Amino acid sequence: MNVEIKFFEPACDFAGRSEFFNGDLLNEINYESCQQGLYEIDSEWFWQEIKCGNLDEARINGSTLDEYIESNYSFLKESDVPRLKQILQELLNEQQKELSRKMNKTTI
Numbered sequence: 001m002n003v004e005i006k007f008f009e010p011a012c013d014f015a016g017r018s019e020f021f022n023g024d025l026l027n028e029i030n031y032e033s034c035q036q037g038l039y040e041i042d043s044e045w046f047w048q049e050i051k052c053g054n055l056d057e058a059r060i061n062g063s064t065l066d067e068y069i070e071s072n073y074s075f076l077k078e079s080d081v082p083r084l085k086q087i088l089q090e091l092l093n094e095q096q097k098e099l100s101r102k103m104n105k106t107t108i
Helices: 034-041 043-051 065-072 078-107
Strands: 002-009 014-021 024-031
Touching: 002 034, 014 034, 024 034, 034 043, 043 078, 065 078
Parallel strands: none
Antiparallel strands: 002 014, 014 024
């Protein structure tokens, strides 16, 4: 019997995949982060998480978007970087608009 186990633990930031055949471990991959594991194992879920805004804006402050992507998403295929950059820029723009709305309400 062939069994594959995929696991993600965002709170502890780990993910991996283990493959067994008749109870013997054939292959084991442990990714550097949960995000990398999502990207490698279930890219559709990864992109959904990114689009939902599961992003810590404070980690971007003080660096450019390109620097942020390079230091946090170095595992991405080069062809996926423009997509990520566009999504993150849209999220940052929305966050900035929301912050401006809140500031305008408090100053009125």
